[in-house]
Amino acid sequence: MCTNHDYFMQLAADEASKNNKTNEGGPFGACIVKEGELVVVAHNLVLATNDPTAHAEVSAIRAACAKLGTHDLSGCTLYTSCYPCPMCLSATIWANIKVVYYGNLAADADAIGFRDDFIYDFIEGQAVDTTVLQLSPLGRDKTIVAFNEFANKQDKTIY
C-alpha cells in the first residue's frame, strides 16, 4: 500500500520535473487513481495552452473525466506534487474526489514565485494587496431569473 502511494507520488513528481525541460507550464504534476489503478497522469499546461486554469490538478481532473466519461470522480484519489491552489481544491471537491495526497506545500510554491499562498490569504480577507481584485454586486434582479427557473425545473441534475 505504502509502495503504491510512493509510486503514484513519484509519477506526479516526475511529471512536474518534465515541465522544467519542456516549458509547458510550472513545475506541477498530478495523477488520478481509481481502485488502485492509474487513470491519468497530467502536468501544468498553462503556457502550452495559454490557459491560466490549466494547473496540473485541473488538467488531471479534465483528462480523467474525459477518459471515464463522467463529471463525477467519486472513488478516485488525486496525487499532486503540490498542495492544491484554491481553484484546484474547488475543482477537486466539485469532482467528488475525497482523497488527496500532496507533496510540496503552498508555501513552497510561494517561495519559487507562484501565488498560491497569496490567493489563500485573499480568500480569507487577509491579503495585504486588495487592489488585485475588485469584486462588486450588480444586477441580481436580472440574474436571479435563471435560478428561479432552475428551482422549478423538473428534470434537473444537481452535482
Ligand SMILES: Nc1ccnc(=O)[nH]1
Ligand atoms: N498547486 C499548483 C499551483 C500552480 N500550478 C499548479 O499546476 N498547481
